[in-house]
Every structure is written in structure tokens, then in C-alpha cells.
Amino acid sequence: MPNSELSLSPTPAPLARIMRSGRVVVCPIDETLLLVIGAGGPLADQLPVEIDEDATIQAIASIIGWRLAASQGSATHGFAALVPVDRESSMPTTLRFGKDGGGKRYIVAPRTVSTGDVAAMLKELAGPQVVHVLGRLVDVLMKPPLDPRKLGAVTTLLKAGIARDGYIELLGESHDDAIALKGWAHDMAAGVCRAVVRAEDTSLADCNVAVFPRNDAPEDAVGFLGLLSADDLPRARDIQGIFYRGRTAWRYLAVHERKFVAGPLETPGHIRAMLLQSQSSPQVLLRLREAANGFDGTETISSLPLPVRLGVDSLYQGDEGAFLISGWMLDPDDHVQSVRLRRGRAEARLDGTWTRTERLDVEDAFADRPEFKSAISGHRRSHGFIAFADGLVGDPAAPLYLEVTLRDSRRAYMPLHPTRLSARHAALRLLNAIDPTSWALPEIVDRQIVPFLTAARANAPTIETVIDVGRFGEAVGAAILVAVGDAEEDFAPLLGLLALDPYTRQAPIVLVQQSEQFRRRAARIRQLAEFYRLPLRLVSVEGSGDASDLARTAAQAMDNETVILLSASLTPANPGWYQTLVANYETKSGSIISPTLAYEDHSIRWAGSTSLDRADHLQSSRYAGYPVGAVNRLKLTRVQTASLECCIMPRAALLDDTGVSPTYLGASLKGLDLALVLSRRGYESYWLPVLQMLGSDEASGAVSAATARYVERVDQTLFRGRWMQTVETEGTAHNEVST
Known part of the structure; x- marks a missing residue:
């Protein structure tokens, strides 16, 4: 035709x-x-x-x-x-x-x-x-x-009078912005030609063409292998045909009705199968070889004939296409030009921003291999790396892989299978896996973990399951809301104390846990509640293990207008604490009131906070270290923020839309962040010295004691980034008014 x-x-x-x-x-x-x-x-x-x-x-x-x-x-x-x-x-x-x-x-x-x-x-x-x-x-x-x-x-014009010249039999998708073509034509010439791609939306492309002999094609026709390149190409399956500039005129190639559409993993193999018998200019053949060397789902780094090897220890996928990757690369002769994390058409270059770490185990593993033995020196031991990658929000079904490009333009690949975790849990896992004495740890925190947490936006947690035990529906009064975080492994004693108090054993108690914890402990908690005859509501929350998020989500499963937040790690030091909190709240209805937080030796841990007046003062906690006897005769005092570890507050404050907050690793600054937001929304905060709650400083069970200070460093960095500019602006404005 x-x-x-x-x-x-x-x-x-x-x-x-x-x-x-x-x-x-x-x-x-x-x-x-x-x-x-x-x-x-x-x-x-x-x-x-x-x-x-x-x-x-x-x-x-x-x-x-x-x-x-x-x-x-x-x-x-x-x-x-x-x-x-x-x-x-x-x-x-x-x-x-x-x-x-x-x-x-x-x-x-x-x-x-x-x-x-x-x-x-x-x-x-x-x-x-x-x-x-x-x-x-x-x-x-x-x-x-x-x-x-x-x-x-x-x-x-092309549709109106251009002659048909052959057929396209194969269309190959790729991970790059290119589509491979294979078929036959009469007027097709080797080289680069302009092409107009027919689809629902017409687009213009360059086509790199190589030709090869075909015995099954019509007389005077040649087989061709082409590669369409453009920024706005349609999907391969949507292409109807192409107009191309042939040797003598513009021609039209229709897509055959029995076309085969190859996926991105299959296309490199189809190109390799035809490339050896194809002829074209050196530039076109180089471009086709690059496409033939594309990712086909197999690992090829370990087969490189050069002393280059790479491994991945962990890859965590947070929210919004953010990744945190830990691994190693041995490249003693500097053959590697770049390392990229890729998914579909999205990519993130790792080697420009990663943090290198010492990995003696990598060097020892390859020291006896002939190709590495002569290249490895004892002076370069930073073979490990930790990197944050962002922006890979393409098709979630597309394969994720590492692409290593060598200085001679060769490429090699490693397919990856990320572990899907919340950004918070991913960062905590990585911190636990790093040697706490590593000199690179501060840089890892500042350049990798903090940006990862900043880029990842967690989905709002949701209620998974609600179970009532005892006569919860008949209980009245302020509800006691106990949020069980990562560190609270054993809270049975708290349930026992609530059962011994004549006021709290009649109050509605809501105990909320992250869904994974709930599945492990629900049966035991139910047994305890039935044994103590407590009116208890168990709430399982999917999507968060943070105590503040747990409490705010559980508030949706309550009808009580007044809520007492109580951390599962605290122990009441005063009898009658429940009715004392309720009585003071009745005089300051709609406010947030917190007792003194003390250590088990009855020295003060928190006794009200002053304003955040300087960038180097996150929170000034008055009387810290004093004995509680020095303050327990003071009256109810107005403070800048309450402590959300223990407080009485309106349920409406927990249901307020406070916007998106950073993904903190610990509970302390996350609670302070929420308290500051509520303060700026008009909720007054008070400190009640006459009551004390006993407990220790936060010691998250999710990290080792040696790594805890880096958790604090992460949270302080996130907190300063969110609040210090606001605080300094407010302080400057206050000084100008005073002047």
C-alpha cells in the first residue's frame, strides 16, 4: 500500500x-x-x-x-x-x-x-x-x-495527502522519555529524522533510526529500529502511527492492528535482539545501545568487569514519595560518575547529597578478591552511605531501582523493594542501626533525616476499632484519655491505680493505642478492665504511634466535653487528684490545666513554662530540679503553655484543625508544638502546683539510650524551624511597641 x-x-x-x-x-x-x-x-x-x-x-x-x-x-x-x-x-x-x-x-x-x-x-x-x-x-x-x-x-496537511509507507509492529515503553519502534518501510533512512506522532494529542518527536534487512517484508522494504524522543510523548499503546521525513518525502507509518506493546522491562531486550544486525550513524547506534542497556528488572552491578560493587542495607519509603536509603558502594578507582534512585520517569541523584560513613566490613569482605585487592587502600574507608531522596511520586506500580552510571557511560542497575513505613518509624529504625559513636551521625541527622521528615507528610490517622468494656456507656464526668505511646510497654499498674481511686473507677476511661500494639495487647487489657470492673473504651488507631496524634484521633470516639489527658508513663502522687483537677477546671472552663510533673525522687521536672523568648530557649521550665515542697502551696498560675502529658482540657481543643505539624520523633516537643498552637488559638493555659504526677524524662523504647540525644537533636531542629522565626518576629514587634 x-x-x-x-x-x-x-x-x-x-x-x-x-x-x-x-x-x-x-x-x-x-x-x-x-x-x-x-x-x-x-x-x-x-x-x-x-x-x-x-x-x-x-x-x-x-x-x-x-x-x-x-x-x-x-x-x-x-x-x-x-x-x-x-x-x-x-x-x-x-x-x-x-x-x-x-x-x-x-x-x-x-x-x-x-x-x-x-x-x-x-x-x-x-x-x-x-x-x-x-x-x-x-x-x-x-x-x-x-x-x-x-x-x-x-x-x-500530512493527513490529507501523505502516502502510507509501511507498518509499526512493536511499540516499546521505557523508563526514560523514549518509545522504541520496530517495523518495516520503503522510504525509511538510517539516521535522525523528524516525526509527528499521531495519538489523541499530536506531538512532535525526533526519531533515531537504524535499518536492517528483512526477508519477510515487501520488495524494496527494509526493517527499522527506531527510538522516539520528546518531552510530551503519549503512552506507547495510544500511538496510532507516525508521519516521518523519509529519503524523498514525508511518509506515514501506521501501527499494525496486531501490534505488540512491550513494557519498560521488556523493551531493552527487544532492542538488543535487533541491534547487532542494524546499521546507522555512530551517534544513533550509541543512543540505541543506551536504550538496550536500560533497566530490565535484573541486577547488573555485581557483573561489572570493574572493581565497582554496591549494596543496600535498608530502604524506607515514607509519605509523599520520600525515601531514606542506607547502603554501601565500593569504588576504589573512581569509576562511578553518578548514582541515581529511579522510578519510571522520576529520578533523584544520590551521590551529590549523600553522607558517607565508614564501613570496614565492606573493605574486609572484598580485600581478598584479586580485582579489588590491589585497588583497596587503608586510607579510604568511607564506603557506606545514607541518603534522602524526594520527589519520586510517579506510578507506585513502576519498579524502583538504583542506576549507577560509569565514567565511560555504561550503566548498571539494582532493583529495590522498599519497606513502607511512616516517616517517624523509618527515621527511628535508621538511627538505631547507626553506630552511635560515628563521627558522621550529626551530618546524617542534619542532611538526611531532618529533610526526610520535613518532606514526608503523614496521612491523618484513622480509628480502626472501638471496643467497650464494662459499663462505659453509663459512666459520667470528665473522661480520662490514656494515650499509649512507644515507650509505655507496661501500663497495667496505672489501670490498677485508677481502679483503687473511688472517683476514677467510676469515670469513663478511654485507652488508645496504635493498631499494631492494640492487636498484641487488646485481650490482656480487656481481662484487666473486667477484673478491675473499669468502664473502659479501647480505641485502635491506624497510621500513627505518636501520643499526641493518638489522643487527637481518639477524641473523635468520645462524647464527653471535658477530657483529662494522662500519659501511661505517669503515676498520680496525690489522692483525690481527679476531683481536684475537675474542680479547678470548673473555675477556668475552656482552659487547659496541668499539674506539676515530678521525678520519682519528688524533684520538679516541669512546673509551668514561660514564653519562648529567644531562639536558643525552646522552653523555660521554672523550678526544674527544686523539691515539689517548694511549690505545692502556690495557687493556680497562668503559664505560656500547659503540658499535654497530663492536663484537663476541652475535647474541642483536640478536635481543632491545627494544620500540618512536623513529624517529630519524640513526644516532648510534639506536645509542646501542639500546646503552642492551642495557645495561639486562644486556649488559656494554667499550672496547678498542688497536684503532682510522678514519672521520668521521656525515654523512648524505639531508640537506644546512646541514640536518644540524636532523637532530641532531630526534634529540636524541626521545632526551631517551625517556631523560632515566629517567636523572634513576635519579640521584635513587642519591643517596638514597648519603645
Whole structure:
């Protein structure tokens, strides 16, 4: 079918009358270009055009001319001219082609025509020459800049009169912005050609082409292997065909109805299978070899014939496409140019921002191998790396892999399977895996973990299960809300204390846990509640292990308007503490009231906070270290923020939309963050010295004692980034008002 043509638009009014009368018809391409169709004598390829008999308004026209099969009066040649114009003015009425006021004058037909009409006219005027005329016209239109309207005109012209030339039998998707093609054609030439890709949305692409002999193709046809490259290519399965610039003219390649669409992992193998027998320019063959060397789902780093090896110890995927990766790379001779984490078309370069760590175990593992023995020196031991990667939010089903590019342009790959965790748990796991004495740990915290937590935005936690034990529905009064965090492994004694107090054993108690903890402990908690005859509601929360998030989520499963937050790690030091808190709250309804937090030796841990007045003071806790006897006679005191480890507050405060907060690793600064937000929303905070709760400083069970100070460093960095600029701005404004 190489000589058949695509369908044409209906021919407009007969052209003979227009040509005999010295008229031209005009098709507006865009706001700056007109396509003019006419007939007359032979014209040069470029001529000045005088518009509306005004010698000051001239443009240089590009002209495609041809001899008419049959002369029409004095007209022996037809022409298609592209005339640059200023469309802000009205459509021209006359055009004069020629120099110095001479040349041929044409009257512009009052009615413009469409690009489809132009194609039909050219078929009538050019006859069998229409393919070459349209091809030359398209070549001129394709010169940059090529805006969407020009591309639309090009597509219409190509559809109207370009001959079919073969078929595309295979379309191959890739991880890069490229699509592989395989098929046969008559006019296809090796090299790089321009192509217009037909799909729902037409796009323009470059096509790198190699050709090879095919015995199963029609006579004089060759097989071809192509690679389409562009920024806006459609999906391979959506391509209907391509128009391409062949050796002699523009041609059309249709996609065969029995096409095969290869996935990104299959495409490199199809290219490799045909590449050895294909011929083209060195540049094209290099481009095809790169595509053939693409990721096909297999690990190829370990088979490199160079002393380069790489391994991954852990890969955590947080929220919003954020990743935290820990591994090692042995490259003693500096063969590696770059290391990238890739998913589909998204990528993140790791080697420019990663933190290197000492890994003697890696060096020892390869020291006896001949290819590494001579290259490894005792002076370079930073073979490990930890890196944060962001922005890989493409198709979650697309494979994730590492791409190592060598300095000689070769590439090798390692497929990866990330562990899906919340950003908080991922960071805690990584911190626990690092040697706490490592000199690189501060840089890992500042350059990898903090950015990872900042980029990852956790989804809002949700209630998974609610179970009532005892007569919870009949209990009245302020509800005691116990949020069980990571560190609270054994809270049975707290349930026993609540059962011994005549007031608390009648109060509604809500105990909330993260879903994983809930599944392990629900049966035991239920047994204890039934034994103590406590009115208890068990709440399982999916998506968070942070105590503040647990409490705020559990508040949705309560009807009580007043809530007493109580950390499972605290122990009441005073009898009657429940009714004392409730009585003071009744005098300050709608506020947040906290007791003194003390150590088990009855020295003060927290006794009210002052304002955050300087960037190096996160929180000034008054009387810290004093014995509780020094303050227990003081009255209810207004403070900057309450402690959410233990407080009485309105349930509405927990349900307030406080916006997105950083993903803190510990509970202390997360609680302070929420307390500051509530303070700025108008909730007054008070400290009640007469009551004390006993407990130790936060010691998260999720990290070792040696790593705990780095957890604190992470949280302080996140907290300062969120609040210090606000605090300093407020302090400056306060000083200016005072002055």
C-alpha cells in the first residue's frame, strides 16, 4: 500500500475561476502567519511581499511552487506561500509578490479557508505532485518556533495527502522519555529524522533510526529500529502511527492492528535482539545501545568487569514519595560518575547529597578478591552511605531501582523493594542501626533525616476499632484519655491505680493505642478492665504511634466535653487528684490545666513554662530540679503553655484543625508544638502546683539510650524551624511597641 493516500477534505468552490482572475485564497495558520494559495508564473523560493499596496508594509515569503499539469490562461505554475503578517490589523486585501514595486499583484479572496480546504486545493492544483508539494510545505512550517497551531496545521496537511509507507509492529515503553519502534518501510533512512506522532494529542518527536534487512517484508522494504524522543510523548499503546521525513518525502507509518506493546522491562531486550544486525550513524547506534542497556528488572552491578560493587542495607519509603536509603558502594578507582534512585520517569541523584560513613566490613569482605585487592587502600574507608531522596511520586506500580552510571557511560542497575513505613518509624529504625559513636551521625541527622521528615507528610490517622468494656456507656464526668505511646510497654499498674481511686473507677476511661500494639495487647487489657470492673473504651488507631496524634484521633470516639489527658508513663502522687483537677477546671472552663510533673525522687521536672523568648530557649521550665515542697502551696498560675502529658482540657481543643505539624520523633516537643498552637488559638493555659504526677524524662523504647540525644537533636531542629522565626518576629514587634 505504499502509494495509497489518506482521506481528503471536500474540495471548496472551483479553483479555475479564482486562478484566472488573479486571485489568491488565504488560510490563517496563527496570529503571525498566513498560508496563501494561488497560480501564476514561476516564483523564487523567497520573495518580498507588499501588503495592501503599501510599500512600507512588506514581509519575506517562503514559496513552494510547481508546474501546473494544464495551464489556465496565463497561469503556468501553482504556488503555496507562507507570509508573515501582523494579524492585529485587518486581513490584507491585496498582495504583491516581487521586488521594487514590480512583480505580480493578487487580490485576496474575502473568505478565508481552513487547512483542510488548503489540502484539497493543493491536490487539485498539484495532482500527482501533491505529496512532494505538501512535504516541502510541511518542512517550512516545521521550522522553529513550532507552536500548537502550527503543529495542528502540519498534522492536517500530512493527513490529507501523505502516502502510507509501511507498518509499526512493536511499540516499546521505557523508563526514560523514549518509545522504541520496530517495523518495516520503503522510504525509511538510517539516521535522525523528524516525526509527528499521531495519538489523541499530536506531538512532535525526533526519531533515531537504524535499518536492517528483512526477508519477510515487501520488495524494496527494509526493517527499522527506531527510538522516539520528546518531552510530551503519549503512552506507547495510544500511538496510532507516525508521519516521518523519509529519503524523498514525508511518509506515514501506521501501527499494525496486531501490534505488540512491550513494557519498560521488556523493551531493552527487544532492542538488543535487533541491534547487532542494524546499521546507522555512530551517534544513533550509541543512543540505541543506551536504550538496550536500560533497566530490565535484573541486577547488573555485581557483573561489572570493574572493581565497582554496591549494596543496600535498608530502604524506607515514607509519605509523599520520600525515601531514606542506607547502603554501601565500593569504588576504589573512581569509576562511578553518578548514582541515581529511579522510578519510571522520576529520578533523584544520590551521590551529590549523600553522607558517607565508614564501613570496614565492606573493605574486609572484598580485600581478598584479586580485582579489588590491589585497588583497596587503608586510607579510604568511607564506603557506606545514607541518603534522602524526594520527589519520586510517579506510578507506585513502576519498579524502583538504583542506576549507577560509569565514567565511560555504561550503566548498571539494582532493583529495590522498599519497606513502607511512616516517616517517624523509618527515621527511628535508621538511627538505631547507626553506630552511635560515628563521627558522621550529626551530618546524617542534619542532611538526611531532618529533610526526610520535613518532606514526608503523614496521612491523618484513622480509628480502626472501638471496643467497650464494662459499663462505659453509663459512666459520667470528665473522661480520662490514656494515650499509649512507644515507650509505655507496661501500663497495667496505672489501670490498677485508677481502679483503687473511688472517683476514677467510676469515670469513663478511654485507652488508645496504635493498631499494631492494640492487636498484641487488646485481650490482656480487656481481662484487666473486667477484673478491675473499669468502664473502659479501647480505641485502635491506624497510621500513627505518636501520643499526641493518638489522643487527637481518639477524641473523635468520645462524647464527653471535658477530657483529662494522662500519659501511661505517669503515676498520680496525690489522692483525690481527679476531683481536684475537675474542680479547678470548673473555675477556668475552656482552659487547659496541668499539674506539676515530678521525678520519682519528688524533684520538679516541669512546673509551668514561660514564653519562648529567644531562639536558643525552646522552653523555660521554672523550678526544674527544686523539691515539689517548694511549690505545692502556690495557687493556680497562668503559664505560656500547659503540658499535654497530663492536663484537663476541652475535647474541642483536640478536635481543632491545627494544620500540618512536623513529624517529630519524640513526644516532648510534639506536645509542646501542639500546646503552642492551642495557645495561639486562644486556649488559656494554667499550672496547678498542688497536684503532682510522678514519672521520668521521656525515654523512648524505639531508640537506644546512646541514640536518644540524636532523637532530641532531630526534634529540636524541626521545632526551631517551625517556631523560632515566629517567636523572634513576635519579640521584635513587642519591643517596638514597648519603645
